[in-house]
Amino acid sequence: MTSTNSTVELIRALNGSGQFADDNITLLTPIGSSKINDTYMADTTNGCRYFVKHHIADTDMDQQSCIKMFEAEVAGLSALQQTGAFRVPQTLGIVPVSDGAFLVTEYIQLQPLSDQKKFGQALAAMHLAKGPDRFGFHIDNYIGTTPQLNSWKES
DSSP: OOOSSOHHHHHHHHHTTTTTTTOOEEEEEEEEEOSSEEEEEEEETTSOEEEEEEEEOOSSOOHHHHHHHHHHHHHHHHHHHHHTSSOOOOEEEEEEETTEEEEEEEOOOOOOOOOHHHHHHHHHHHHHSOOOSEESOSSOEEETTEEEOOOOEEO
């Protein structure tokens, strides 16, 4: 999915959102896109770097649905973070814009996997993390643009 806005317009929208306090994005570098989102690395005047995901509202998802999708993603990131098994990016916020919404998180520079055993142990620890004694999640989320209902079910 490619944004209909220019990079300058995207930077203007992000800087005008109030998410970055006295810091401003100076460079927005595309780092990938998919059928539903464009992703960017954002550099700021204070030398910070952020990950920005942009979803453009369309016939499948209006702006409110874009925001709900990102709220569910934030809830999922928080749940992963609570396991303590992996480094999970901190969420800065969700920014509604005229053509959809942005999700802004800290930027984590990915590295090649160097220790498969350590990764496997962390993955096992994440799956063994104690949660509720039932299946589901406290918020519905999305697989792509398709809603995924997560109502609680007894185990």
